[in-house]
Amino acid sequence: MNSIEIKNVSYQYQPNKPVLQEINLTIKKGEWVTILGHNGSGKSTLSKLIIGLLKPKTGEINVNGIPLTQETVYDIRQKVGIVFQNPDNQFVGVTVRDDIAFGLENLQIPREEMIERIETYARKVNVLEYLNKEPHALSGGQKQRVAIAGILAMHTDIIIFDEATSMLDPKGRNMVLETMKQLRHEGKTIITITHTMNEALLSDRIVVLKDGRILKEGSSQTILKDKTTLEKSNLEMLLPLKVLYDLEQENYTNKRIKDLLWELSLNV
Template sequence: MSYIEVKDLTFSYNEKTNVLEAVNINIEKGEWIAVLGHNGSGKSTLAKTLVGLLEPKEGEIFIDGQILSEESAYEIRKKIGIVFQNPDNQFVGVTVRDDIAFGMENLCIPREEMLSKIDFYAKKVNMLDFLDKEPANLSGGQKQRVAIAGILAMQSDIIIFDEATSMLDPFSREELIKYIKTLHKDGLTIIMITHDINEALLADKILVMNKGKVYAFEETETIMKKKEIFTDSHLELPVSLDIANSLELSDKHKEIREKLWEYALIK
């Protein structure tokens, strides 16, 4: 059994149209998945159903072998955390320290333990010097890092990033990606929802959503060779990959292909 299993998941806000339709996904422990899709493709809804914020109409979600239901949501949310798009709307505490503590407070972790964990995880996201700062004095990227620390402190090992970089300036965005890379290296399972293909390229696998359905779910390298998947989903491949694909380079030109890939990743 996979670490995260989504079986025939269907969701709708009203009776008429399904926002998610028969979604089947298996994600292994430690994988980095990018979820790509146009606006309204259902990618954010998928994220919300995964943490039990929305209740599916049909289908089941298993996380670490445990089925997600209203009763098990509390237990499951210990394993899975989510960083939302707007850095301001998820900062609950009055200071950085309070905000990192918020999740742990809900889990009734003793105060002494909280204090040492806050120091540990604040250091991990390089926010140790800001513990007493108020959110008004932090940048968007810093707030997102605090959100990550809050999730790590709850000992979650799955983190969903729901377009977490989309409201950040280029510099903070690059920095946040750097932290996501470290988290991946530490063995966390990462689900990154984005509409930025360059960002998605960093993932192990890419899931393309289209009109509430899983349109494709493959290894990053393989999926990038299939241009039609992206054009069908109103997404655009980076130019360099487009070139690499259209040149149909033979093995002799491996070097050029690699360079083009590298270029796409840097961008």
């Protein structure tokens, strides 16, 4: 079953300056897809289109088989959760508890169930002890995990991480990445939007965007090694992969070293 089908979608903020052009993309249920691109490649616009914050100029988007229209947008938002880049600008509640509750209140979940869900998901992302804390008492990573708990509690099938780790320190980033891995095991469909390689590596499939078009699409293993594509889209290759690639160019044949480098890049 397909979670998301994007057919021939284009978008522009200003006339004659297209941000996205003729995007075709299908994401299966339970798949983890990374949308990779440099600044201004249109990747964040794509996520806003999927959740109906923006309306495509042409083309159509289906979520869980339902076409995204003015009438269905509120239903679709119950299926798709999105974690944004800046942890401060998506913290609605005065406390962690209130913030996780915000989405649930919007979905008109009864109070008893709300309390239950808040506890479950706060425990899951490891913020249970901060439930009564205010946002300025939390670190960036903690705030971002609160945002994830808020989305998880809404029981969405699809979760989009829109550069969710780019403002975090390495520790906070690792915490969020761990949560993402866990979600994959539970069968959630995950879309990560990023310009860093480490995150892209974890996913099943990578879609490389450049100037509003899909430049390349393929499994993460093939894309990460694809030097020409990465160079074309101004993306930095992982160092061990760079070495591996150079060795392959030189017709280096020691399989053990090559495997080791590949392993190393997976654990960056």
